[in-house]
Amino acid sequence: MLRSILYTSLLIAANAGLASAGPVDWDAAREAGLAKLTDGAQEVPDIAFKDADGNEVTLADWQGKALLVNFWATWCAPCREEMPSLDSLAEQRNGEDFEVLTIASGRNPPPAIRKFLDETGVENLPILTDERMALARAMGVMAMPVTILIDAEGQEVARMIGDADWASPAAIAVVDQLRAD
Numbered sequence: 001m002l003r004s005i006l007y008t009s010l011l012i013a014a015n016a017g018l019a020s021a022g023p024v025d026w027d028a029a030r031e032a033g034l035a036k037l038t039d040g041a042q043e044v045p046d047i048a049f050k051d052a053d054g055n056e057v058t059l060a061d062w063q064g065k066a067l068l069v070n071f072w073a074t075w076c077a078p079c080r081e082e083m084p085s086l087d088s089l090a091e092q093r094n095g096e097d098f099e100v101l102t103i104a105s106g107r108n109p110p111p112a113i114r115k116f117l118d119e120t121g122v123e124n125l126p127i128l129t130d131e132r133m134a135l136a137r138a139m140g141v142m143a144m145p146v147t148i149l150i151d152a153e154g155q156e157v158a159r160m161i162g163d164a165d166w167a168s169p170a171a172i173a174v175v176d177q178l179r180a181d
Contacts, residue, residue, distance in 0.1 A: 024177040026158060032170035039158040044150055045138040049103055052127040062099055066178045067150040070102045071136050074112040076144045082163035083120045089166040090124040098179045103128045105136040151181055
């Protein structure tokens with residue numbers, strides 16, 4: 001009962017535009033279905049990874065936007081389950097103030113990445129790679145998937161180890177609150 005009340009209040013707050021009234025309510029997000037979400041501000045490392053064209057980029061290239069950064073791999077079964085919800089979130093929320101970034105970490109050959117994305121029906125996510133896992137290691141990623149929420153100032157504010165439904169009302173409410181901060 002309490003879970004459904006919190007879930008409903010998160011949904012109402014997001015739909016009524018009340019998410020901008022204050023900081024993200026991490027406890028409500030956990031109660032509403034993102035149980036493994038942990039919060040805490042910390043610096044984001046300035047370590048390069050590659051875009052689809054092989055150019056080096058860093059998370060600072062998205063400065064001014066709130067980010068959901070997901071570390072994944074083609075061999076990761078939970079990543080396969082999670083990727084469609086990340087794609088849906090990107091379709092719904094990517095814009096001037098928010099972006100979903102999915103970073104294939106470790107050895108994930110381009111044909112395997114393309115096959116993975118095709119098989120999971122992904123159409124709205126960028127192809128980014130961290131082949132040597134330099135960024136992943138610097139951010140403390142020990143297993144996959146790991147999703148890190150970064151505010152518009154470039155600070156990590158929360159992370160989730162394991163997969164989640166990022167298109168759920170609870171996740172969308174968190175993203176909307178993060179965008180409003």
